[in-house]
Amino acid sequence: MAAKVAAKQEESKMAILERHDTDAVAHLTMNAPERLNALSDEMLAALQQAFDGLKQDRSVRAVVLSGSGKAFCAGHDLKQMTAARQSEDGGKAYFKDLFDRCTRMMLTIQALPQPVIAQVHGIATAAGCQLVATCDMAVAAEGTRFGVNGVNIGLFCSTPMVALSRNITRKKAFEMLTTGQFIEADEAERIGLINHVTTADDLAAHTSALATTVAGKLGAAVRIGKSAFYQQAQMPTAEAYEYAGAVMVENMLYRDTEEGISAFLEKRPPDWTQ
Structure with missing residues (x-):
C-alpha cells in the first residue's frame, strides 16, 4: 500500500x-x-x-x-x-x-x-x-x-x-x-x-x-507558406490565386530566398540567415 x-x-x-x-x-x-x-x-x-x-x-x-x-x-x-x-x-x-x-x-x-x-x-x-x-x-x-x-x-x-x-x-x-x-x-x-x-x-x-x-527548410518561407495554406483553403479559387500570388511576391523579396535561388543556380549550399 x-x-x-x-x-x-x-x-x-x-x-x-x-x-x-x-x-x-x-x-x-x-x-x-x-x-x-x-x-x-x-x-x-x-x-x-x-x-x-x-x-x-x-x-x-x-x-x-x-x-x-x-x-x-x-x-x-x-x-x-x-x-x-x-x-x-x-x-x-x-x-x-x-x-x-x-x-x-x-x-x-x-x-x-x-x-x-x-x-x-x-x-x-x-x-x-x-x-x-x-x-x-x-x-x-x-x-x-x-x-x-x-x-x-x-x-x-x-x-x-x-x-x-x-x-x-x-x-x-x-x-x-x-x-x-x-x-x-x-x-x-x-x-x-x-x-x-x-x-x-x-x-x-x-x-x-x-x-x-x-x-531544414528556410524558416521564413515555411512560416509564410503555412499561414497562406490555411488562408487560401477557405477562399474561392480566383480569390485564392490572387492572395497566393501576393504571398509569392512577398516571399520572392526575402534576402534568403534570393540567396536560395542563387545557390541553386550556382550548385552550392545556400547561406541562409533565418
Whole structure:
C-alpha cells in the first residue's frame, strides 16, 4: 500500500506535458497515461501555454506532438465533464467554456508559424482524433485506431467534426460521426487523415525524420507558406490565386530566398540567415 501511495505521489509531480528539443525540433509529449492523455482542463491549459510559447520561438522550426503510455489521446475528460453537471446550470457554462478553450487551442496549432506533426499510437478518439486532424501532418504506428465515437454515448462529435471534415471526404466523415466506428491506421492514411503509417518501433524515428526535414527548410518561407495554406483553403479559387500570388511576391523579396535561388543556380549550399 505504501509503495502505491508513493508511486501516485511521484506521478503527481510529473509534468502533464513534457518538452524536449532536438536541434530545431520541439517534442511535446502529453503525459497523463493513466487517463489516456485525455484533454482535461489541465491538459488543455498545458497545451495552450506550450503553443503560445512557441509562437515567437524562432529557434524552433517544427513541432512533434505525441502521447505517453498506451494511447495518443482519448478525447475530452468525461469524468470532469460529468462532475460539472453538479453546478446550478447543469454544467452549461462549464461546457461552453470547455469547448471554447479546446477550440482556441486547436486554432492556435494551425496559427503557429511552425508545422506541427502528430506522432500517433494506440488510439485517437473524439477530440483526440480532432487533434490529429488539426495538426499539419501526422504519422501513426501500425494498429492505431481512430474514431469520432461520441455518438456511441449519445454525444455527437460536433467540434471534432470541424477538423475531420476539413481533412477527409464529407461522406466518410459523416459515416464515422454517425456510426461511431473506428478506422485503422492504413485506412486513415488512405483517406488522408494521416500522412504515413510505420511500425511501432520506427514511429518516433520516422516522425523525427519528417520533422527534421521540415526544420531544414528556410524558416521564413515555411512560416509564410503555412499561414497562406490555411488562408487560401477557405477562399474561392480566383480569390485564392490572387492572395497566393501576393504571398509569392512577398516571399520572392526575402534576402534568403534570393540567396536560395542563387545557390541553386550556382550548385552550392545556400547561406541562409533565418
